[in-house]
Amino acid sequence: MPDSNTxxxxxxxxxxxxxxxxxxxxxxxxxxxxxxxxxIGPNGAGKSTTIRSMLGFLKIDSxxxxxxxxxxxxxxxxxLKHVGYMPSEAWFYGDMRVSEVIxxxxxxxxxxCSEEARKLCERLKVDTHKKIKELxxxxxxxxxxxxxMQHKPKLFIFDEPTGGLDPLMQKRFFELINExxxxxATCLLSTHVLSEVNKYCKNAAIMREGRLTMLxxxxxxxxxxxxxxxxxx
Amino acid sequence: xxxxxxxxxxxxxxxxxxxxxxxxxxxxxxxxxxxxxETEMADMADxxxxxxxxxxxxxMSTLSIASLKGFFATEVGTVHxxxxxxxxxxxxxxxxxxxEEQHSAEFLLSLPVSRKKVITAKGLCVLIMLVAFTxxxxxxxxxxxxxxxxxxxxxxxxxxxxxxxxxxxxxxxICFSVSAFSGKNRMGTGIGIALMxxxxxxxxxxxxxxxxxxxxxxxxFANASEIMSEIEPxxxxxxxxxxLTVLGVATAYWxxxxxxxxx
Numbered sequence: 001m002p003d004s005n006t007x008x009x010x011x012x013x014x015x016x017x018x019x020x021x022x023x024x025x026x027x028x029x030x031x032x033x034x035x036x037x038x039x040i041g042p043n044g045a046g047k048s049t050t051i052r053s054m055l056g057f058l059k060i061d062s063x064x065x066x067x068x069x070x071x072x073x074x075x076x077x078x079x080l081k082h083v084g085y086m087p088s089e090a091w092f093y094g095d096m097r098v099s100e101v102i103x104x105x106x107x108x109x110x111x112x113c114s115e116e117a118r119k120l121c122e123r124l125k126v127d128t129h130k131k132i133k134e135l136x137x138x139x140x141x142x143x144x145x146x147x148x149m150q151h152k153p154k155l156f157i158f159d160e161p162t163g164g165l166d167p168l169m170q171k172r173f174f175e176l177i178n179e180x181x182x183x184x185a186t187c188l189l190s191t192h193v194l195s196e197v198n199k200y201c202k203n204a205a206i207m208r209e210g211r212l213t214m215l216x217x218x219x220x221x222x223x224x225x226x227x228x229x230x231x232x233x
Numbered sequence: 234x235x236x237x238x239x240x241x242x243x244x245x246x247x248x249x250x251x252x253x254x255x256x257x258x259x260x261x262x263x264x265x266x267x268x269x270x271e272t273e274m275a276d277m278a279d280x281x282x283x284x285x286x287x288x289x290x291x292x293m294s295t296l297s298i299a300s301l302k303g304f305f306a307t308e309v310g311t312v313h314x315x316x317x318x319x320x321x322x323x324x325x326x327x328x329x330x331x332x333e334e335q336h337s338a339e340f341l342l343s344l345p346v347s348r349k350k351v352i353t354a355k356g357l358c359v360l361i362m363l364v365a366f367t368x369x370x371x372x373x374x375x376x377x378x379x380x381x382x383x384x385x386x387x388x389x390x391x392x393x394x395x396x397x398x399x400x401x402x403x404x405x406x407i408c409f410s411v412s413a414f415s416g417k418n419r420m421g422t423g424i425g426i427a428l429m430x431x432x433x434x435x436x437x438x439x440x441x442x443x444x445x446x447x448x449x450x451x452x453x454f455a456n457a458s459e460i461m462s463e464i465e466p467x468x469x470x471x472x473x474x475x476x477l478t479v480l481g482v483a484t485a486y487w488x489x490x491x492x493x494x495x496x
Contacts, residue, residue, distance in 0.1 A: 018493075055343055057494040080345035087343070091336035093244060107236040108344040147340070 006033040007066070008155055008186040009054070014063035016053050023049040025210040027063070031188060031203070036181055038197035038204035038218050039190040042229045045207040047190045048088070051159055055085060068154060081109065084148035088160040088190075090140040094133035098143050101132060105147040113150035120146045123172055137164035145173060149180065156180065156187040162196065174200050194225045234350045237341075241358035245324065253366045256316035257373035260309045264377035267304045302385045302461045310457025313370060314397055318427040318452075321363055321401035325408035326423030328355045329489060333416040338494050348490045352413070356482060359405050367398045385461070393460045400455035403474045404430065406481030413485035416495045449473055 009031040016023035024046035031037045041047050052058045054065050056076045065072035067079045092101045102121075106113040121128055124142045132140065141164050148156060156177065162170045177187050177200070191197060197204055197218050204218035206228050296303035329352065332338035341351065371394050378384035408423050434452035437443040447453045448470035459466065 052339075052494075055339075057339060057342060059491060059493055077345050077347050080343060083343070085339070085343040087339040089336050089339070092340055093240075093337055094335065095244060096240075104236065104240055105340075105344060108346055144340075 007031065008033050008035070008068055009037075009188065010066040011050070011054070012064045012066075014050065014053060014065060015061045016049055016058055017061060022046075022210045023058075024053070024207070024212075027207075027210075027212045029205060029212060029214075031186060033186050034181060034184065035203055036177065036187045036189060036201050038201035039188060039207070040192065040197060040204060040225075040228060041207035046210040046212075047207050048159060049210075050207070050212075051157055051188070051190060054157065055080070055083070082154040084151065084153035084156045086141070086144045086148045086156075086158045086161050088163070090137070090144035092132045092140070092143065095131060097129060097131055098126060098135070099128035101143060102128065102146050102150065106150060109151055111151050116152060117146055117150040120149055120176070123176070124169060138166060138169070141165055142169060145176070149176060152180065152183075152185075154185055156185060157190075158187065159190045160192065161189070162191070162193060194220070194222065197225075234346070234354045237346065237351060237354035238357055241328070241355055242361065245328075245358060245362060248324070249362050249366065252316070252320040253369040256313060256320065256366075257370035259312045259316065260370060261373040261377045263308045263312060264301075264305065264374060265380065266308075267301055268381055268383075270304075271299070296458055296462055301381075301383055302389070303458075305385055305390075306457040306461040309374065310393070310461075314400070314452065314455060314457065315427070315431055317363075317366060317370070317397055317401050318404050318431065319424055320366060321359075321405040322408045322423035322427040323420055324362060325359050325405035326412050326426075327418040327420060328359055328409070329412040329485070330415045331418050333495050334418045342494060349486060352486055352489050356409060356485070359409065360402065363398060363401050363405060367394055367401075370394070389461055389463070393455070393457055396455040396460065399471075399474060400451040403451040403478045403481075406478035408481075410481040410484035410488070413489040414492075451477075 007030050009029065011027055011029040014027040015025055027046070027050055029050075039047050039050075049058065053060050054067060054072060056072060056079075060073075068082055070079050072079060096104070102117050103114075106117065120126070124145060126142050126146060127139070130139075132143070135143070141161065145161070148158070162173065165173060174196070177189075181187055189196065189201060198220065201218040204215045204220075206213050206215060208228065296306050298304055298307055332341055342348065374390070374394075375384075384390070404427055408426060411419055411422060411426075430450045430452055433443075433450045434447060434456065437447035437450070437453070448467045451470075451474055453470040454466040454474065456466070
């Protein structure tokens with residue numbers, strides 16, 4: 001059972017800029033074990049910058065990030081063993097077959113995830129024989145979901161996961177998240193879809209112009225949600 | 234790391250085979266052409282060796298193009314030297330940057346593997362491919378010699394192939410560092426680097442003022458005509474080669490480990 005007092009993600013005063021351009025400013029955030037945390041905000045607000053800083057793709061200017069009690073810089077590789085990440089673009093190697101990509105991700109982790117991968121492919125209807133370059137965005141996203149979930153990580157980080165997925169697959173995707181979270185996992189969900197935040201998230205935060213504000217509740221109405229995207233909101 | 238290396242070898246296999254077979258095949262055909270051109274070459278040899286700077290640049294002033302050794306040095310030497318340098322540069326300049334260009338960097342770097350290991354695996358892939366490229370070309374040239382029933386001294390031939398391999402490793406090392414800097418595949422830059430070194434060497438052999446600086450370029454110690462004429466290159470050319478290779482690879486590690494990865 002998840003321990004809702006343990007912080008899985010702990011970000012303290014994170015600042016990251018791209019030269020003269022703003023990235024994120026003084027972001028602090030805590031996400032507890034077992035949470036499905038909604039991360040919303042307009043394009044360019046800094047959601048992806050925060051996520052990419054957490055995963056070590058970006059070198060942070062100041063602040064600290066602790067994931068699963070480990071330092072994101074010093075223990076970077078160890079953290080990634082327990083994280084399942086799905087990027088918004090979901091690109092792989094075009095000439096590889098789906099089955100090869102899924103096995104490759106497991107092999108780099110040094111794990112045999114074939115049974116879990118088979119189950120996930122079955123539920124998400126993934127055609128493992130096709131080459132990546134033959135897949136639509138939605139089908140690439142399904143492959144990305146399998147790669148992120150097959151090793152049963154403690155923390156999921158999804159960056160706009162449902163774009164391109166058909167409604168049935170979106171439903172199955174959230175069913176899977178709920179199942180893994182019930183087993184003790186935690187999920188950070190960056191999304192633009194209000195219904196996903198309302199329906200699935202336990203907590204949420206909004207990013208605007210590089211700054212983060214916690215929401216009192218993820219249950220918000222359309223007007224409030226859209227006001228977050230308004231420059232003057 | 235082994236998994237990444239295997240994947241890299243597989244993904245680059247097609248390009249590797251094309252380059253090996255095209256460059257090796259051209260050298261193979263060049264060698265076989267010698268027999269049919271032997272008589273004409275004998276007539277042209279004098280003319281070719283008395284063309285001043287042009288003869289110097291292509292080594293025809295020290296070797297007779299009418300001999301197989303001279304023909305190999307001038308014809309195959311140019312094809313193999315330039316072809317292999319271009320292969321080395323194209324391979325190395327794209328090996329790191331292609332991950333960002335094809336948007337697979339986030340997938341790769343979200344797996345539990347350090348960037349240093351990624352660089353090591355990709356660097357090893359380049360090295361293995363350059364060695365295998367040299368082996369395939371060597372086999373094809375040997376096959377041509379066998380078919381002709383005539384060859385050149387094994388020690389000179391092996392020395393040439395090994396020195397070109399060293400040259401390719403140096404060019405690859407330099408391009409590897411460019412690849413670490415860039416989020417885009419700079420294939421044009423890679424070809425430019427290989428051609429720049431080739432032209433620098435060519436110019437250095439023609440322009441007297443540049444002769445003293447030939448050692449800076451990697452073609453200086455892999456010049457087929459000099460090797461076939463048993464002219465030893467300056468030690469400084471090897472030292473510069475080693476320094477540039479080490480600097481290139483070290484820069485790649487340093488930069489790639491520190492910089493932001495684009496999505």
